[in-house]
Amino acid sequence: MNTIADPAPSTATGAQTPASLAARPAPRRTGFARDTAAVFVRESRPLVRDPFSVLFSLVQPLVFLGLFGPLLVGAAGGDVAGTLQWFVPGILVMVALFGTASTGANLLFEMQTGSHERTLVAPLSRNALLVGRALKEVVPLMVQGTIVVLVAVPFGFSVNVPGLLLGLVVLAVFGIGFGALSYTLALGCRNRDWMFWMVHQTLLFPLMILSGMLLPLEDGPEWMRVAAAVNPLSYLVGAERALLAGDFGAPAVLGGAIAALVTCAIGLVVGVRAMRRAR
Amino acid sequence: MPREARDMTKHTHAGTGQMITARGLTKTFRSKGQTVEAVRAVDLSVAAGELVAFLGPNGAGKSTTLRMLTTLLPATSGEATVAGCDIRRDPAGVRRRIGYVGQGSSGGHTQRVRDELHAQGAFYGLGRRETHARAAELLDSLELGAFANRSVQSLSGGQKRRLDVALGLIHRPELLFLDEPSTGLDPHSRANLWEHIVELRRTTGTTIFLTTHYLDEADQLAERVMVMDHGRVIADDTAAALKESLAGDRVTLGFAGRADASAAAARLGGELDPADPTRLVLTEADGARALPRHVRDLTEAGLDLLTATHRPPTLDDVFLALTGRSLREESARAGGDEAAEQAAA
Incomplete structure (x- = not known):
């Protein structure tokens, strides 16, 4: 019962402190950029340590490419290369959609275990906590997008390299915004996993189908075309199709860039506000 | 920076x-x-x-x-x-x-x-x-x-x-x-x-x-x-x-039945253990000395005494004295203020 027998520093005056206290470093001030970098590095580390985790969210897009693609070729009656030229850019957008939509689940888990709380007690700017996480979405997205294109090339998909690079940039901008929205959803759901996944599932497939990434919407009913017109993903799909074909001057490119920028701006604003309210 | x-x-x-x-x-x-x-x-x-x-x-x-x-x-x-x-x-x-x-x-x-x-x-x-x-x-x-x-x-x-x-x-x-x-x-x-x-x-x-x-x-x-x-x-x-503020050791006397325990409480004072009313808990300045005296008195009075122990006070006794509840039992119950916090936030 006497484990506290060690000589305690005098509590009456607080003057008597062990010598090592003098060596205690003064607290450091950090800024937004440094905090964002620190959060980004932490979030990216598991990807570096376990690169195969990047492939996990590629499974679904590759299944669509491998199983839906051939059906599309058969239904449209076109040649494989031509169909891929139309289909692969949509799959790239799908990669960005699936990859970033579920990223909030990581935050949800960290909110439940206590590691999010640890970052809230650390002297990190709240904005950096959100922005650093959202920026991290870019890393797997670039790798995944490149893999999808490389998989399609042997089947006759021809790629315009500058177009692909620009297309990936557009996707990255969109991914930052959509990832931020996913984090916002997680912050709102707190310990209600079911709510996160319900919203996720409810939105994901309508967003995907109403973007025209799988099947053209031109032949769909009027209401579907209206829905597509307000879906930022349909602009993104149009932009990717133009860019990967090397058509830099197409109006769709501008539309897609604007859609990505708007998604990014809304995601970051909403996400930062949610993070500032986080407990 | x-x-x-x-x-x-x-x-x-x-x-x-x-x-x-x-x-x-x-x-x-x-x-x-x-x-x-x-x-x-x-x-x-x-x-x-x-x-x-x-x-x-x-x-x-x-x-x-x-x-x-x-x-x-x-x-x-x-x-x-x-x-x-x-x-x-x-x-x-x-x-x-x-x-x-x-x-x-x-x-x-x-x-x-x-x-x-x-x-x-x-x-x-x-x-x-x-x-x-x-x-x-x-x-x-x-x-x-x-x-x-x-x-x-x-x-x-x-x-x-x-x-x-x-x-x-x-x-x-x-x-x-x-x-x-x-x-x-x-x-x-x-x-x-x-x-x-x-x-x-x-x-x-x-x-x-x-x-x-x-x-x-x-x-x-x-x-x-x-x-x-x-x-x-x-x-x-x-x-x-x-613990000192409670001034004394805890003496616990266990009886065959509730009636004997109540009879003992009437003679010696103290409180029946709410968790087990066949036990009487007393506070004594010196538990080691008090114990044999109580055993002798109660046996002479014809009460069926089964167990007799004494121990120094614990923080649980402090909590019991302050609140009328045992912290040990409180802790056994589920709950937690963070649960209340989650619900309220």
């Missing part, structure tokens, strides 16, 4: 020797028309270098108080200065100076142990070389070296808890908050964690403020115990003084 930006002016508490002072700290949660007063006008002060335990049943408001002091929750009213910084006006200053080990496991489960320490160093603005050296030091002193390259999710409960402590210490804080540090650990891991905490105090003089609902933890570790119940601090003293 200067990497080694020093900030010496804020160390105002160094003059007063106070690490934590709080006045009228209050937290009220509102949800669905209900108001929960989780913390009611708590005053407290912790001097630099102290190790103070905040003891109380689940739901007493310990964690809520801690979360206000660590800037995780805004206080409804009242004020507090932590490590020289006002929790309302300078929460960032508080965060820079304190270490905090929450109730949960704070390492990201897909992260590796060493990576997480390195990330934590960057969060506190430590330089790369300094972070790496400090991480190596903590891995060694908290016996985590062998797991440095393992993922956090592969660690045992005790190992995770030691990592939590290491993460809380990366920036050598002058004040460390520990929220229920040993809850859920097996006895061996608990003892091991206590050793590390005591060692930390011995070598660095870090001020430690911990919450616990383990009586023995408060009794053995802390120089001072603050007892909290229903959002109020109801006692604040050394464990020894709190």
Whole structure:
């Protein structure tokens, strides 16, 4: 019962402190950029340590490419290369959609275990906590997008390299915004996993189908075309199709860039506000 | 940004020797028309270098108080200065100076142990070389070296808890908050964690403020115990003084039946044990001397006495005397103020 027998520093005056206290470093001030970098590095580390985790969210897009693609070729009656030229850019957008939509689940888990709380007690700017996480979405997205294109090339998909690079940039901008929205959803759901996944599932497939990434919407009913017109993903799909074909001057490119920028701006604003309210 | 930006002016508490002072700290949660007063006008002060335990049943408001002091929750009213910084006006200053080990496991489960320490160093603005050296030091002193390259999710409960402590210490804080540090650990891991905490105090003089609902933890570790119940601090003293205040040993007499126990209570006074009314509990200045006397008297009176024991008072007796309830039984019940917090937020 006497484990506290060690000589305690005098509590009456607080003057008597062990010598090592003098060596205690003064607290450091950090800024937004440094905090964002620190959060980004932490979030990216598991990807570096376990690169195969990047492939996990590629499974679904590759299944669509491998199983839906051939059906599309058969239904449209076109040649494989031509169909891929139309289909692969949509799959790239799908990669960005699936990859970033579920990223909030990581935050949800960290909110439940206590590691999010640890970052809230650390002297990190709240904005950096959100922005650093959202920026991290870019890393797997670039790798995944490149893999999808490389998989399609042997089947006759021809790629315009500058177009692909620009297309990936557009996707990255969109991914930052959509990832931020996913984090916002997680912050709102707190310990209600079911709510996160319900919203996720409810939105994901309508967003995907109403973007025209799988099947053209031109032949769909009027209401579907209206829905597509307000879906930022349909602009993104149009932009990717133009860019990967090397058509830099197409109006769709501008539309897609604007859609990505708007998604990014809304995601970051909403996400930062949610993070500032986080407990 | 200067990497080694020093900030010496804020160390105002160094003059007063106070690490934590709080006045009228209050937290009220509102949800669905209900108001929960989780913390009611708590005053407290912790001097630099102290190790103070905040003891109380689940739901007493310990964690809520801690979360206000660590800037995780805004206080409804009242004020507090932590490590020289006002929790309302300078929460960032508080965060820079304190270490905090929450109730949960704070390492990201897909992260590796060493990576997480390195990330934590960057969060506190430590330089790369300094972070790496400090991480190596903590891995060694908290016996985590062998797991440095393992993922956090592969660690045992005790190992995770030691990592939590290491993460809380990366920036050598002058004040460390520990929220229920040993809850859920097996006895061996608990003892091991206590050793590390005591060692930390011995070598660095870090001020430690911990919450616990383990009586023995408060009794053995802390120089001072603050007892909290229903959002109020109801006692604040050394464990020894709190126990002395009860003036006496606990004598417990067990009878064959309730009637005999009641008859004995009528003769000797004392209280029947609410958990087992065939037992009579008495407070005696000297239990060892009182016991044979009671046994003789009761046997002569023809009462069927089965057991007779005496022991020095515990903090549970203190809690019982203060509240009329046993902390041991309270703790056995589920609940927790963080559950109330979740519901109310």
